[in-house]
């Protein structure tokens with residue numbers, strides 16, 4: 001995994017020669033607009049709003065938003081009825097700052113967001129949410145809302161139900177648990193199968209979309225992949241940077257990391273295709289490991 005400072009340096013070097021922009025244009029020429037990309041944010045603090053606004057303005061010039069029905073139709077028919085490629089903008093961990101900042105910005109720019117919630121984080125009493133985040137690997141960096149005066153940093157179920165009316169809400173395990181093969185079977189089942197059932201009760205709708213936690217290679221496993229299928233999830237999102245084509249397994253949709261506070265040049269770099277190349281070996285190994 002490249003550190004942020006290295007990425008910043010690379011992005012600066014690349015953008016100096018407009019390579020990132022050119023590379024994005026090249027991907028379009030090579031594939032037409034018949035591919036989708038997915039990116040993943042985490043928290044989106046009010047102090048990052050202007051930066052994110054600029055990112056979304058840039059993204060809206062190059063991509064068309066893609067929601068669940070669009071993804072389903074694309075994978076089923078191979079057709080993408082837009083001049084620009086599709087973009088799935090996803091958010092991990094269900095931070096309250098996503099509801100306050102990201103949702104209005106997405107709607108301003110005509111995008112559909114995908115929000116992946118760890119069920120027990122949303123269920124957690126407000127007073128315990130920061131401790132829950134610390135104990136379960138939910139990052140409390142800038143954007144996570146740790147500075148809300150009332151201490152609530154997760155979206156509420158009511159907020160998630162509002163979001164689900166226009167966007168996509170998916171499951172990010174019960175306890176934000178990574179899923180290496182060493183997790184005991186009963187715990188793995190709780191994190192995947194029970195999480196889907198509980199989330200569907202809370203949301204009052206089917207939750208067909210799962211998002212793996214962590215993204216380090218050792219935190220994918222065949223065992224968890226089998227439970228994701230058994231639970232009835234129809235889509236799952238990973239973090240091994242790559243485009244989605246009509247041949248992509250819907251349980252292996254890849255994302256590239258982006259954060260709201262990153263300079264636009266870094267975002268351009270992340271989407272330039274360089275990260276796809278860097279992740280190529282890992283992506284192939286994880287896809288093999290998690291295939292049916």
Ligand SMILES: [Zn+2]
Nearest residue numbers: 092093213214
């Ligand atoms: Zn997460």
